[in-house]
Amino acid sequence: MKQRPFEQRYAADWRAFAATLDRLERRKPDRNAAPLSMAEFPAAYRRLCQQLSIARARCYSGPLLDRLNQLALRAHQQLYQAPRRRGRAALDFLLADFPRRVRADARLFWLCAALFYLPLLGMGLAVHQSPELIYSLLSPETVAEIEENYAPGQEAVDRAAAADLAMFGYYIHNNIGIGFRTFAGGVLLGVGAAFMLVFNGVFIGAVSGYLTARGYIETFYTFVAGHGAFELTGIVLAGVAGLKLGWAVAAPGRLGRAEALRRAAAEGVRLIIGVAALLVLAAFIEAFWSSNRAIPAAAKYAVGGAGWLLVIAYLGWAGRRAP
Amino acid sequence: MSSPVLLDTIRRVETPEGITLNLRVAGPVARALAWGMDSLIRYGALWGLSMGLAVLGWGGFGIWLIALFLIEWFYPVAFEMYADGATPGKKALGLQVVLVNGAPVDWPAALIRNLLRAVDFLPVFYGFGVVAMLISRDFQRLGDLAAGTMVIYRDPPVKPLALPPGPALPPPLALSTAEQQWLIAFAERGPVLNPERQEELAALLADCTSGLQGVAAVERLRAHARWLVGEHP
Numbered sequence: 001m002k003q004r005p006f007e008q009r010y011a012a013d014w015r016a017f018a019a020t021l022d023r024l025e026r027r028k029p030d031r032n033a034a035p036l037s038m039a040e041f042p043a044a045y046r047r048l049c050q051q052l053s054i055a056r057a058r059c060y061s062g063p064l065l066d067r068l069n070q071l072a073l074r075a076h077q078q079l080y081q082a083p084r085r086r087g088r089a090a091l092d093f094l095l096a097d098f099p100r101r102v103r104a105d106a107r108l109f110w111l112c113a114a115l116f117y118l119p120l121l122g123m124g125l126a127v128h129q130s131p132e133l134i135y136s137l138l139s140p141e142t143v144a145e146i147e148e149n150y151a152p153g154q155e156a157v158d159r160a161a162a163a164d165l166a167m168f169g170y171y172i173h174n175n176i177g178i179g180f181r182t183f184a185g186g187v188l189l190g191v192g193a194a195f196m197l198v199f200n201g202v203f204i205g206a207v208s209g210y211l212t213a214r215g216y217i218e219t220f221y222t223f224v225a226g227h228g229a230f231e232l233t234g235i236v237l238a239g240v241a242g243l244k245l246g247w248a249v250a251a252p253g254r255l256g257r258a259e260a261l262r263r264a265a266a267e268g269v270r271l272i273i274g275v276a277a278l279l280v281l282a283a284f285i286e287a288f289w290s291s292n293r294a295i296p297a298a299a300k301y302a303v304g305g306a307g308w309l310l311v312i313a314y315l316g317w318a319g320r321r322a323p
Numbered sequence: 324m325s326s327p328v329l330l331d332t333i334r335r336v337e338t339p340e341g342i343t344l345n346l347r348v349a350g351p352v353a354r355a356l357a358w359g360m361d362s363l364i365r366y367g368a369l370w371g372l373s374m375g376l377a378v379l380g381w382g383g384f385g386i387w388l389i390a391l392f393l394i395e396w397f398y399p400v401a402f403e404m405y406a407d408g409a410t411p412g413k414k415a416l417g418l419q420v421v422l423v424n425g426a427p428v429d430w431p432a433a434l435i436r437n438l439l440r441a442v443d444f445l446p447v448f449y450g451f452g453v454v455a456m457l458i459s460r461d462f463q464r465l466g467d468l469a470a471g472t473m474v475i476y477r478d479p480p481v482k483p484l485a486l487p488p489g490p491a492l493p494p495p496l497a498l499s500t501a502e503q504q505w506l507i508a509f510a511e512r513g514p515v516l517n518p519e520r521q522e523e524l525a526a527l528l529a530d531c532t533s534g535l536q537g538v539a540a541v542e543r544l545r546a547h548a549r550w551l552v553g554e555h556p
Binding site for chain 1: 380388427511
């Protein structure tokens with residue numbers, strides 16, 4: 001069959017098919033008004049695929065092949081798009097899926113915990129012994145600023161609600177941004193993620209050790225107690241997500257490197273969503289609870305301890321039983 | 324486009340129906356332009372927000388920082404998910420993000436490719452990203468490689484081309500399949516070539532035009548093309 005009779009024979013089919021695609025591609029797909037019913041659509045798509053193959057095999061002209069290729073691509077994108085999941089899936093993820101994924105990567109979790117907490121403890125003890133060590137890390141101005149923030153005897157000075165909101169925005173932007181960068185940095189053979197873990201450990205350790213040595217114990221520890229569990233765990237888990245990428249690139253096992261990276265990223269991105277949720281919670285507590293100096297120290301320590309128990313119970317046991 | 328040669332950046336994707344779809348992959352320049360446009364939109368929006376929120380004082384600054392965070396990380400994710408795989412900048416340049424199998428991008432892929440942007444940006448101005456694009460087959464930056472995505476051209480709708488009506492004549496000599504295709508392509512592209520160029524090209528095919536000159540030669544070639552696509556005399 002020559003090209004023109006071929007085109008004439010199927011022209012009506014192609015017009016109906018294109019009109020159906022137009023309806024489906026709208027923001028709100030209009031399935032009822034489409035010329036083809038949804039039951040007929042897949043069969044019509046397979047017929048189109050066959051016609052495209054025939055047209056290619058018979059070397060019909062370029063514009064016809066382009067037109068059929070485009071119709072086939074649009075239909076392919078309609079048929080093979082991922083289903084949209086909402087609400088319920090998000091809840092399932094937070095209550096069960098996320099802690100399960102963390103437990104599945106338990107060894108990587110402990111590795112990241114060591115990469116973060118060992119430098120933290122080491123630097124904390126070292127700076128506690130000889131406080132001048134902190135100047136190897138921070139400028140004198142920064143140290144003075146930190147010292148001023150936690151100096152005791154400011155009970156009366158309470159931040160306004162607007163300032164709390166400003167700090168909330170700052171923690172969201174800064175802390176979650178650091179979490180995302182830790183994940184992304186993992187793709188460089190894990191170096192970026194490991195560096196972020198060690199660097200944050202050393203930094204937090206140095207500040208804690210210094211303020212403890214200065215005797216600002218109550219003002220500092222009542223401040224960090226509330227959100228510590230969520231924020232520190234969030235940092236470690238961001239490291240886990242990042243090192244998964246690095247591990248896949250460095251040691252892909254039986255997969256190709258690209259395929260190993262794709263699979264690790266698909267798992268890592270789900271961890272990083274959980275991390276973002278933890279860090280939002282931490283930012284909220286840090287901005288609106290930790291900063292409130294009217295709350296007695298005992299209450300703050302109690303809430304801080306409860307936070308740790310909650311995080312441990314959540315990551316250790318949530319989602320163990322099938323729903 | 325339909326008969327790719329090695330020079331073209333065409334990615335062939337095989338579908339479960341056993342056909343191949345041809346996708347035109349977009350290179351670094353088009354993507355950089357789209358990125359530039361998106362940056363203007365983003366920073367414009369942030370500037371506008373900062374004007375509006377300034378009246379709220381410190382609290383407004385907090386809201387602005389949250390907006391900064393969301394626009395910095397989730398502006399492309401939201402558009403790629405809910406606006407046919409294209410941010411406004413990509414849409415303006417006719418680009419679209421798809422999975423490597425040609426299907427629309429899903430949320431994990433959109434999130435991965437945009438979080439890993441932080442590494443593609445290193446060490447300066449998308450250094451790693453550009454190197455990865457030049458090395459990989461389908462111009463994928465690190466984020467695309469990890470997410471399994473690529474950026475393609477969304478072709479404008481193809482209008483069915485019709486040869487101008489007229490007589491159909493069999494060619495005077497046997498033509499190979501490729502020669503027949505060239506002749507048909509010449510006739511179909513008539514509307515985009517100026518008459519002088521058409522006559523110039525027709526003059527090269529003296530064997531086919533039986534010594535006709537100028538417009539008459541072009542008309543003769545069209546008649547042969549009509550016959551080849553199966554129009555009746």
